[in-house]
Structure formats: structure tokens, C-alpha cells
Amino acid sequence: MARRKSKKKQKQDDTLGLVGGVSILSSLIALYLTKNAVISVITLIVVIVVLALIINSIEEAKLKRLRRSGIAEIDKMTGTQFEHYLGQLFKLQGYNATVTQAQGDYGADLVLNKDGKRIVVQAKRYSKNVNLKAVQEVHGAIAHYKASAGWVVTNSGYTQSAINLARSNNVRLVDREELVEMILRVKEIIK
Template identity: 50%
Template structure:
């Protein structure tokens, strides 16, 4: 059996070499064939990139249409992906940090010279003080200007108190919905000004 597999690999390699040699001879004898082949390959590549970009945009559009009920049922990773698409849609440059060893930030946002460390918390309960502490550390590690905690839920009183003292901005369920609304506004319509919890 191993001998037969070895013969198959040898035959495939031989066929590839033979085909390459024939194509080389054709290109040498008939340059227009080479030009045609290269043109076809380039056109196919451009078409592939175009179709990929359309597919990617359609996927992101579907993600942006997620309801709060769907968000409440997302995994932590799916919620991070949702936020990356959401923030990118409303004008931020978005970078996802590694799944492990993220130093307290799940996303890094850039906009108007602001660099923001974001921790995403898709919780079925209120978010506690630990998230504020972690994202505050991430702000220092990534040399960010701001630190946010974004959740589909609300925050405990201790988390709110520490956020005020440390300058961490909290985006709770209500404010997340405002971001979601902004992403769905027509480009010619006026945009909302988002007021974060501890700026009120």
C-alpha cells in the first residue's frame, strides 16, 4: 500500500513537471499565449478579491443587524467580534488583541488621535469592579488615551465608583444600544453624540 502511494506521488510530481515544461515551451514559442494566461490569472485574482470583499461586507452587515436578544446569547468571542464590526462601522480603526495574554483589553480603537483600550463583557449579570481594574491596567500597557468597559448589561455600584475615580468609561446596555443606533443611521442623517455613563 505504501509503495502504491509513493508511485502516485511520483506520478503527480512528474505530471506537474511535464505540464510546466510544456507551458514553458508554449510561452517561448508563442508569447501571446503567456500574456493571455497571465491576464486570465490576474483577472481571476481580481475577481476573487472583489467577491471576497462583497462576502465580507455582507457578513458584517448581518452582524450589525444583530438584536439585543441575539447579543445576549452570544459567546464572549462573538461579542468581541460584534463590537469590532460595530466600532469599525461608526468610524473607528479596530484591532483585536490576542485571545490570551491580552493584558485586560479585548479591542484597541483608534479615532481622531485617540487610542482606546476596550474590555468587552457579554454578561448575564452586572459587571463588577474587576473589569474596571483590568482595563485600567490595559490602558497603561497599551499606552492608550482612554479605557472603556463595554457590556450588554449594567455595572455594580463599586465598578461605577472606581470608574469615576480612575477615568474609565463605562458603556452599559443603554449606551451600547445608542452605538447600535448610530451604526444604523443613514450616512446623510445627523449622527448622535454618545454620552458615556461617567460623563453625565
């Protein structure tokens, strides 16, 4: 069985394909309009360079955002440190956040209260994608804590099975990208 590509690798392949396609199309259009192979090749080179510069600047902007967010520090935290960090992050967003005890937490690492709603959160500071076990845990915690919703928050991503289970059980998944956005919004508020 063939191995599936990671989202990052797939995105890189898609971008490379798009750059190649646009470059070749531009070159063919130039050849058709001018009937000159030299101009067509020059067009191809110019389009590739321009697209490479655009992609590079987009990647640089993403990298700057990640550096500003502090996600690199989160990646070095222990699971318990990450739970406490999230507690502070949610407090800055107006939630009454309580970090549960480390053992016997019934599937919730944090309990959030805001506007009469209770949300249980399963925090996963991982270097790989979070699997469906985290979704199962937080789903079980909803009833135990009498919560109206369950979230799984990670500094990583999710397996497809976790995404499917979360969707069918109305569990919100907060991945690395959304976590970075949340951190940046909070940093803007506290400036």
C-alpha cells in the same frame, strides 16, 4: 442586612408610586372642586387608566427599540463573538478597531484608534452586572497599550463598586442602554 433592589425593580416601584400619587391627588382635587364622591372615584379610575395606557405605550416603544437593535442576538453570543461584534460596531463608527488575542490580552479585548487617540476596551457579555474587576483590567491596559482612555462595554449593567472605581479612574462605562443607542445610531448611518 436587607437586600438592595435592582435598578429595574426600583424603577417599577417608583413608577407605581408615581401613578398612585397622581391618581389619588387627582381624585382629591376632583372631590374638593365638585364635593361629589362619585366624580372623585370616576376621576381616580380615569386617571389610572390613562396613566396605565401611557406607561404601556412607553414600554412598547422601548421593546420595539430593543428588537430593532439586535440586543437579543448579542445576549446569545459568546464572549469572543461579542468582542468581534464590537470590533465591527466600532469600525462602522470610524474607529480602526483591532480585537486582541484571546489569551494574554493585558486587560484589553479591543484596541481602538481614531483621530490620533488610542482607546482600550474591555468587552463583557454578561447576564449579570459587571463588577470592578473589569474596570481594574482596562485601567491596567491603558498603560500597557499606551492608550489615552479605557472603556468597559457590556450588554448588561455595572455594580456600584465598578461605577465608583470607573469614576475615580476616568474609565468610561458603556452599559446595555448606551450600547443599544450606539447600535441604533450605526444602523441609521448604514441605511
